[in-house]
Amino acid sequence: MTGSVDSLPFGLRDTQQLLFDAVTIADESGQSGAAAQLSELIAANGLGALRRVAIYRSAYRARLVECLADDYPATQYLLGHAAFAGLCREYIHEVPPGVTLNDYGARFAEYCLQHAPEHASLASELAQLEWALVTAVHQSDARKLAPAELAALTPADWDSASLLPSPTLTLVATRYPVNGFLQAFRDDRAPPPPSPAPSWVVVCRDGIDVWRIELRPELAPLFARLVAGEPLAAALASMSSSAPDADAVETESMIQQAFSQWMRAGCFSGIRRTSSG
Amino acid sequence: MKHAGFELPNLGLGVGLRTAHYAHILDERPDVDWFEVLSDNYMNTEGRPLYYLDRVAERYPVVLHGVGLSIGSTDPLDRNYLNQLKALRDRSGARWVSDHMAWTGVHGRFGHDLYPMPMTDASVRHMAARVRQVQDVLGAPLLLENPSTYLRLSSGAPELSEGDFIAALAEEADCALLLDVNNLFVNASNHGFDPYACLRRIPLDRVVQFHVAGHSQADGYLADTHVGPVPDPVWRLLAEAFRLGADASVLLEWDSEIPSFEVVHRDVLKARRFIDAARAPTSGSNVAQGARP
Numbered sequence: 413m414t415g416s417v418d419s420l421p422f423g424l425r426d427t428q429q430l431l432f433d434a435v436t437i438a439d440e441s442g443q444s445g446a447a448a449q450l451s452e453l454i455a456a457n458g459l460g461a462l463r464r465v466a467i468y469r470s471a472y473r474a475r476l477v478e479c480l481a482d483d484y485p486a487t488q489y490l491l492g493h494a495a496f497a498g499l500c501r502e503y504i505h506e507v508p509p510g511v512t513l514n515d516y517g518a519r520f521a522e523y524c525l526q527h528a529p530e531h532a533s534l535a536s537e538l539a540q541l542e543w544a545l546v547t548a549v550h551q552s553d554a555r556k557l558a559p560a561e562l563a564a565l566t567p568a569d570w571d572s573a574s575l576l577p578s579p580t581l582t583l584v585a586t587r588y589p590v591n592g593f594l595q596a597f598r599d600d601r602a603p604p605p606p607s608p609a610p611s612w613v614v615v616c617r618d619g620i621d622v623w624r625i626e627l628r629p630e631l632a633p634l635f636a637r638l639v640a641g642e643p644l645a646a647a648l649a650s651m652s653s654s655a656p657d658a659d660a661v662e663t664e665s666m667i668q669q670a671f672s673q674w675m676r677a678g679c680f681s682g683i684r685r686t687s688s689g
Numbered sequence: 690m691k692h693a694g695f696e697l698p699n700l701g702l703g704v705g706l707r708t709a710h711y712a713h714i715l716d717e718r719p720d721v722d723w724f725e726v727l728s729d730n731y732m733n734t735e736g737r738p739l740y741y742l743d744r745v746a747e748r749y750p751v752v753l754h755g756v757g758l759s760i761g762s763t764d765p766l767d768r769n770y771l772n773q774l775k776a777l778r779d780r781s782g783a784r785w786v787s788d789h790m791a792w793t794g795v796h797g798r799f800g801h802d803l804y805p806m807p808m809t810d811a812s813v814r815h816m817a818a819r820v821r822q823v824q825d826v827l828g829a830p831l832l833l834e835n836p837s838t839y840l841r842l843s844s845g846a847p848e849l850s851e852g853d854f855i856a857a858l859a860e861e862a863d864c865a866l867l868l869d870v871n872n873l874f875v876n877a878s879n880h881g882f883d884p885y886a887c888l889r890r891i892p893l894d895r896v897v898q899f900h901v902a903g904h905s906q907a908d909g910y911l912a913d914t915h916v917g918p919v920p921d922p923v924w925r926l927l928a929e930a931f932r933l934g935a936d937a938s939v940l941l942e943w944d945s946e947i948p949s950f951e952v953v954h955r956d957v958l959k960a961r962r963f964i965d966a967a968r969a970p971t972s973g974s975n976v977a978q979g980a981r982p
Contacts, residue, residue: 425763464840512733552735
């Protein structure tokens with residue numbers, strides 16, 4: 413399936429290159445050298461040639477801004493529509509789209525941190541959370557680890573058994589309480605930018621439901637270790653060593669409730685057993 | 690009046706499947722003839738979009754409509770894209786697959802828009818060869834749609850009219866057509882030609898599907914925005930196609946400011962009134978003449 417350039421219509425490839433450059437590359441005045449060159453190849457009928465090229469140029473940017481706004485509605489709200497659109501236009505200039513738009517916003521959180529005109533850290537962390545939601549939607553379905561499978565492990569198994577995270581799962585660790593901000597935005601409560609407060613949010617999908625679970629701070633290291641593939645015993649031991657004065661009964665109850673919630677939400681898809689040899 | 694080889698079923702009056710309507714469609718199971726699925730939205734995903742596609746395809750006839758084939762590009766056809774499209778077609782049981790007489794990128798870059806081809810014999814030959822390759826891979830009919838365009842590329846070679854270009858491409862590629870009468874109306878306005886004269890140049894026996902949609906008045910031109918109810922001039926163009934002998938599925942595209950499903954569905958059902966009137970004996974004197982000019 414390779415078209416020989418030699419067999420192509422004379423001039424078509426150059427013409428396409430010229431039009432594409434005119435649409436996607438513009439200088440500060442909105443014009444490009446390609447557009448001026450191309451104007452000789454465009455029939456002017458009512459609207460001038462450059463005006464006609466500008467329709468495509470505007471549509472190219474509008475489509476990509478719309479794509480980013482679909483993925484990052486709360487970030488758009490935080491920055492304001494005009495500032496968000498300006499940031500998107502810079503992003504579009506630096507990050508050209510690939511064959512699919514599904515992953516076009518993958519680098520936007522990183523870009524916000526470097527380039528957002530204000531609230532850069534908050535915007536970047538909020539964008540991380542919103543991208544985790546997009547990822548959860550598009551990653552493949554996974555079977556859900558059943559509580560009975562975990563209950564069937566013997567104490568000896570815990571030294572070598574680790575949990576397999578769902579492909580849809582992301583743990584978003586942030587310095588701002590972005591999950592509360594996102595929820596307030598979705599509830600139309602017009603939230604102001606929040607003050608820093610550490611936050612850990614688990615995002616995963618179970619069927620058509622995408623879950624956001626805010627972790628208690630004392631559970632966050634445990635969850636991170638589980639997701640990293642540490643054996644259950646080692647992950648749990650690290651928790652007790654990090655809070656040696658905690659009430660053992662309360663801690664156990666908290667962990668049991670947390671595991672129950674994580675499994676209900678489909679955070680884990682199975683158990684991996686590694687040989688100890 | 691169907692061209693031999695294009696006896697694909699007339700599915701009736703359909704609606705473009707949009708995420709805003711997923712819940713309504715699955716919960717209420719509205720009495721819709723069929724759905725058109727935007728194929729690019731269900732490729733490069735393994736997750737929730739496919740769940741909804743599977744449920745809809747279980748209950749309704751579906752067809753696939755895409756923008757990413759880039760049939761007019763001078764880049765090689767994207768084999769990976771084609772394989773994904775074929776997999777999606779197999780998964781959904783789509784009756785047919787459609788894309789545009791356009792290109793979306795060049796030199797491995799992508800604009801995610803439909804850029805116009807010079808309307809020349811060379812363009813016809815270039816695209817026709819690629820249509821045949823695509824149909825070989827898909828193992829399914831590929832319908833080509835006339836896109837809305839905002840400029841005409843002049844290569845210096847003799848140019849065809851829009852109707853003759855569509856006709857020549859369909860003949861050369863021996864493919865079926867998806868005729869978008871809204872695009873035809875928008876192009877006629879933006880490039881200054883008579884849409885009815887254009888319609889009479891198009892081989893309607895190759896038309897398997899129609900698109901209808903709304904458009905918007907922009908600053909000095911009509912924009913193909915797919916917003917709002919279908920305007921009467923677009924309905925009248927559709928009716929004229931049926932009066933000239935077309936007999937094909939009709940699909941409403943509504944992509945901006947999307948209202949409730951009932952509103953969209955009600956709008957496409959208006960097609961019946963226009964089609965019935967066009968086929969009524971008093972207005973049907975030319976029907977028997979067929980579509981050939």
